[in-house]
Amino acid sequence: MNFSKVRRAIPLLRIALLFLIAALMIPFVSPLTTFAALPYGAPLQITFLLGETQTTWEGWFIDPCNPTSLTILKKDGVTQATIPATDLRGIVATATARAGMGGPFNNPSAFFYIPFAPSGLDYDLQGESGVINFTRTNPRPLDNTVPYVTVADTLHGPTPSPAVFTTAGWYYIVSKPHSLAGETADGAFTLRLRFTPSTPLPTTSPTPSPTPGTAGAIDLVFCIDTTGSMGDDIDEVKDQARMIINTLASQTSDFRIGVIGFKDIGSVPEDDPIFLDFPFTNNVDTIINNINALNADGGGDDPEAVYEALLRAMDNVTLGPWRNGVGKIIILMGDAPPHEKGEVSEDGTHTYQYTVSDVATVAQNLDPVHIFPVLTGGASDAARESFKQIATLTGGQVFEAEEASKVPQVISSVISTAVAEVSRVFPDISGHWAQAQLEKLSKIGILKGFPDGYFRPDQMVTRAQFAKVITIALRIPEVKPASPTFPDVPASHWAYGYVEAAVKRGLLKGFPDGTFRPEDPVSKPQIVKIIAAENGWTSSPASSSFGDIDKDHWAFPYVEGALNMGILRKPDPNINQSDTVFGDVSATRAQACVLVYRMMEATGAFGAVTPTPSPTAAVFSITNAVICTQLGADNKPVNPGNSFPSATTTKIYCWLSYEGAKPNISEILCKWYYEGEPLGDPTTVVAKQTSGTAAFHLEITEGTFPAGNYSVELYTNGNLALTLNFTLY
Numbered sequence: 001m002n003f004s005k006v007r008r009a010i011p012l013l014r015i016a017l018l019f020l021i022a023a024l025m026i027p028f029v030s031p032l033t034t035f036a037a038l039p040y041g042a043p044l045q046i047t048f049l050l051g052e053t054q055t056t057w058e059g060w061f062i063d064p065c066n067p068t069s070l071t072i073l074k075k076d077g078v079t080q081a082t083i084p085a086t087d088l089r090g091i092v093a094t095a096t097a098r099a100g101m102g103g104p105f106n107n108p109s110a111f112f113y114i115p116f117a118p119s120g121l122d123y124d125l126q127g128e129s130g131v132i133n134f135t136r137t138n139p140r141p142l143d144n145t146v147p148y149v150t151v152a153d154t155l156h157g158p159t160p161s162p163a164v165f166t167t168a169g170w171y172y173i174v175s176k177p178h179s180l181a182g183e184t185a186d187g188a189f190t191l192r193l194r195f196t197p198s199t200p201l202p203t204t205s206p207t208p209s210p211t212p213g214t215a216g217a218i219d220l221v222f223c224i225d226t227t228g229s230m231g232d233d234i235d236e237v238k239d240q241a242r243m244i245i246n247t248l249a250s251q252t253s254d255f256r257i258g259v260i261g262f263k264d265i266g267s268v269p270e271d272d273p274i275f276l277d278f279p280f281t282n283n284v285d286t287i288i289n290n291i292n293a294l295n296a297d298g299g300g301d302d303p304e305a306v307y308e309a310l311l312r313a314m315d316n317v318t319l320g321p322w323r324n325g326v327g328k329i330i331i332l333m334g335d336a337p338p339h340e341k342g343e344v345s346e347d348g349t350h351t352y353q354y355t356v357s358d359v360a361t362v363a364q365n366l367d368p369v370h371i372f373p374v375l376t377g378g379a380s381d382a383a384r385e386s387f388k389q390i391a392t393l394t395g396g397q398v399f400e401a402e403e404a405s406k407v408p409q410v411i412s413s414v415i416s417t418a419v420a421e422v423s424r425v426f427p428d429i430s431g432h433w434a435q436a437q438l439e440k441l442s443k444i445g446i447l448k449g450f451p452d453g454y455f456r457p458d459q460m461v462t463r464a465q466f467a468k469v470i471t472i473a474l475r476i477p478e479v480k481p482a483s484p485t486f487p488d489v490p491a492s493h494w495a496y497g498y499v500e501a502a503v504k505r506g507l508l509k510g511f512p513d514g515t516f517r518p519e520d521p522v523s524k525p526q527i528v529k530i531i532a533a534e535n536g537w538t539s540s541p542a543s544s545s546f547g548d549i550d551k552d553h554w555a556f557p558y559v560e561g562a563l564n565m566g567i568l569r570k571p572d573p574n575i576n577q578s579d580t581v582f583g584d585v586s587a588t589r590a591q592a593c594v595l596v597y598r599m600m601e602a603t604g605a606f607g608a609v610t611p612t613p614s615p616t617a618a619v620f621s622i623t624n625a626v627i628c629t630q631l632g633a634d635n636k637p638v639n640p641g642n643s644f645p646s647a648t649t650t651k652i653y654c655w656l657s658y659e660g661a662k663p664n665i666s667e668i669l670c671k672w673y674y675e676g677e678p679l680g681d682p683t684t685v686v687a688k689q690t691s692g693t694a695a696f697h698l699e700i701t702e703g704t705f706p707a708g709n710y711s712v713e714l715y716t717n718g719n720l721a722l723t724l725n726f727t728l729y
Contacts, residue, residue, distance in 0.1 A: 006548040074400075081401040151695035158680045217326035218419060219280060221313045224294060225304055225334030226276065231296035232404035233333070240408030245284055254326075256280040258319035262309035263298055264339075265350045272298065274305065275312060279320045281588040293545040302380065305678040306338030310390070311720040312407055313696045314369055315364050327422035328369040331414055332390065333407075335375065337382040356386070357665055360393035364605070368444040372396040372414045377403050389477050395421065395445015424448075426455035433574045434590040437597040446472050447593065457590035463496035464518035466592055467502040470530060473596050473605070476501050486516035493518065507534060521586035524575070524595075525555035528562045531599045535688065536695075537561035545570070547584040553584075567598045603688055620666045620687075620716050625656040627712070627726045631695060646707040646728040652698045654712045654724065661687035669715040670696040675708050 037352040059074040066640065224234065246254050274427035278290035287400045312318050315328055322328055339345075339352040363369040371394040373387035379400070392396045397417060401410040424442055426449050429435045434457060441447045442455075446469065449455040462467075471478070478497025484490050489499045499516060507530050510516045532538060537558040544550045559582060562568045570579050575591055577583030587595075599605075626640035629649055638657040644652075654670060666687040672679040685694045696712075705728050712724045 017712065031175070038361075082468070100555045114552040128651055136304055178644065203392060204575070206383075216252060216423060217323065218248065218252050218625075219256050219258075219322050219326055220248065220329045220331065220415075220418075221258040221260060221280075223260045223262065223289070223309050223313050223330050223332045225263075225306075225336060226294050226296050227263050227304060228297050230333075230376065233401070233407045234294055234296045236404045236407045237333075237411065238263075238292050238294075240314060241288045242639070243286070244408055244411050244415070245287055245416045248419075253414065255280075256282045257287045258387075259287070260309055260313050260319070261294045262305050262312075264304045264437060265308070265345045265352075275309065275318075277312070277318050279318075280322075302336050302382075303339040303343070304334065304336045305352075306334065306336075306386075307356070307359055310359050310371065311362060314366055322366060322369070324367065326369060327419065329415075329418045329422060330363075330369055330371045331411060331418070332371055332373040332387070333376065333411070334373075334387075335377070335379040335383060337380065338387040355665070356389050356393060356477050357475045358507045358662070358716050359390060360667065361662075364444050364475070369397065370395045370418060370445055372418050374407070374410055374414060375400040376407060377401065382690075384479075392478065393472060393475055394443060395664070397421070421445075424453075426453070428454045429590075430455055431459050432590065434594050437594050438590065441593055446596075455589065457593075458588050460521040460586045461592040462519050463508065463522055464489070464493070464499060464514065465589070466506055466522045466527065466530075467518075468495055468498040469592065469596055470507055471505070473500050473600055474505075475536070476505055479504050486510055488513065488515045489518050489645070505534075522585060522592065524582065524587045524591065525549065525553075525559065525584055526549075527587055527592055528568065529555050529558040530559045531567060531595060532558035532565075535599065535603065535683075537565045537567070539564050546576070547580050548577075548584055549582050555584075565602050567595060567602060620660040620662070622714055622716060622721045623657045623659050623691075624666070625654065625712075625722060625724060627724055628653050628655060631655065635693070635695065642724075642726040644726070644728055646705055649705045649728055651699050652705065652710070652726075653695055654697070654714070655693065655695045656714065657691070657693045658687060658716070659691035661690055661692075666715055668694060668721075671713040671715075671717070672698055673711045673713070674706075675696050676711075 007306070057072055057074055059072050141506065157171060201259070209290060224230070224237075226234065245257070248257070258280040259276075259278040263272075265274055276294065278293070282288060282292075310330065310332065314322070338356075341353055341355045343352045344350070345352070359371075365370060371390050373391055373396070375384055375387055375398065379387075386398075388398050390396070397414075399410050399414050399417075401407040405719050422443075426438065426442065429438050432438070438455060438457065442449075447455065451525075459717045479500040480491065480497045481500060485500060485503060489496055493499070495518060499518065503510070503516075508516075538557040540551075540557050541560055544553075544556065545560060545563055549556055553559075559568065563570070568575065568582070570576070576592065577585075626637050627642060628637040628640040629644055629651055630638040631653055634639050637653065640655070656668070658666075658668065660666075667684050668687065669682050669684045679698070683696065685696070707728050710726050710728065712726075714721045714724070
């Protein structure tokens with residue numbers, strides 16, 4: 001029976017489904033790089049002279065974090081590289097675009113950042129005459145109101161001097177090619193620009209060479225794909241193994257290295273091991289021998305056993321225990337994506353059972369482990385996206401080696417970055433009231449701060465920033481649909497995947513006008529509601545605990561629920577305005593982080609977990625489930641049964657208990673039926689601990705439920721677990 005059938009049976013009855021999820025125990029971040037402007041138009045062919053080496057990439061010049069460096073975002077929109085301006089000797093940019101009749105700013109062909117005052121300009125308009133106009137402004141001008149300077153004009157006379165380039169900064173190209181007949185062309189054209197420095201290149205303060213012991217102790221595992229496509233890359237690592245180890249030795253004198261080679265389950269001969277494991281050791285010669293023992297051969301389908309290898313590295317058995325209180329790093333090297341949960345091996349003998357959330361959960365709880373993937377040449381887009389997810393959820397970064405000869409140098413860069421990452425300190429939180437919580441969240445990779453190294457704890461948190469924080473804290477992978485949900489959060493926005501994931505999960509939503517407003521602040525009640533609703537923490541006492549959050553306030557049950565769980569406290573001077581006033585105002589970054597920290601603390605997210613399931617582990621199952629019309633103060637069912645009076649029933653609860661769950665991974669899905677017809681959409685609860693309880697409820701806002709036959713289906717991890725039947729008379 002559907003909603004219209006119910007309405008016909010009982011006039012004026014409006015059934016509103018309000019699924020209340022109550023579960024025991026569920027278990028901030030700036031963008032990795034803050035861009036002052038987003039890529040616009042087609043990517044450029046960028047050739048730069050680095051010392052005596054010439055390299056060509058396809059992508060966009062991006063506003064750098066440091067005015068003495070240049071950042072290039074590659075065509076994939078994910079991979080970026082930052083080049084010190086002191087190392088640059090020249091830049092050539094080639095852009096192809098369409099010219100039009102709509103005015104100088106309607107069809108910009110390119111935009112870029114020049115980290116030095118250029119002395120030379122060379123241009124080519126595909127053999128045609130034309131004009132090149134530049135404007136120095138940031139962000140990108142959207143109309144004709146910003147003045148521009150003509151720097152090249154082959155149509156109307158002598159070419160102006162390029163002396164207009166006087167300082168480093170943003171330059172926007174607005175090109176107007178013309179045909180030889182003097183008419184404006186409406187077609188494709190190519191613009192080529194070449195710049196060389198006119199003045200001594202800017203210098204940066206020298207970075208002191210690291211001294212042994214500076215970063216503290218480090219445990220590091222190389223987790224390397226050893227299928228056939230990785231042959232040249234592994235050979236390069238073997239040749240430069242001692243150099244790679246010396247890089248780590250320059251960062252710390254106390255290190256251990258383990259090695260895991262992995263292939264693909266079901267794609268190698270029976271006598272050929274899937275995994276090759278070499279335990280932690282600090283003996284350099286032994287480490288080199290372990291790396292040299294890796295051989296690349298075999299393979300099959302494109303995905304590999306990536307998740308299995310990472311979990312194997314973290315299980316404290318295969319390589320020996322990770323040390324407590326030291327920096328923990330995994331360098332994942334490969335060119336293929338992981339097999340996802342539910343996929344079957346090539347030979348049909350194995351079903352893959354892990355997800356990126358499984359890996360993130362183990363890594364976060366293991367003190368934590370930061371995973372830094374290295375994509376080798378020929379990596380697919382699927383590998384690139386999955387490796388980015390792994391890095392994002394474990395506090396790492398993705399690096400890319402486009403050819404085998406570059407792999408050792410890239411790995412050395414990864415080591416330096418990784419050591420700095422696990423040793424990061426925010427200079428502006430020393431002595432701050434939230435220092436301890438911020439340092440903990442930073443340590444486990446949830447906080448990264450701003451590109452200048454500061455965290456700015458008392459700055460207002462934005463909706464985009466909080467979307468990233470809460471999704472990573474809950475280990476929710478990014479979601480990147482082909483078409484953006486919101487016009488003001490396009491696919492090129494740094495928080496695109498986090499915003500889409502938060503909205504899909506129901507943590508955040510857009511505004512009535514269809515926008516998300518990513519830079520708007522988030523209020524304290526909004527944050528509390530997001531946390532409490534996600535965990536099923538609500539309460540409606542007879543009187544309010546805060547004078548400004550009374551019983552009519554939309555956040556009342558969430559604030560009270562959070563207070564009961566210790567997320568909010570009294571007294572709590574750094575969060576509350578006073579003991580009697582919560583303060584319905586925008587939250588600071590520190591306040592938002594502390595509330596998220598307390599959520600993780602309350603749900604056991606900081607506790608140790610068993611990295612890989614034991615063969616004897618309990619199967620995830622529902623141990624008990626009942627129907628009732630009331631829950632008691634202890635959240636237990638009152639007078640459960642299978643038959644209830646229709647005339648007095650306005651709420652129906654399905655209460656259950658479960659065991660054998662993987663916290664924050666295992667899911668219970670609930671479907672309601674009336675007379676055999678679906679009643680509303682299914683809803684899902686994520687198990688918050690290994691064993692616990694959950695409750696779903698169905699509510700009618702006006703009138704009572706119609707008499708008839710009802711049923712509830714409960715699914716565990718997508719499999720039907722049981723069905724409950726009941727009637728209303």
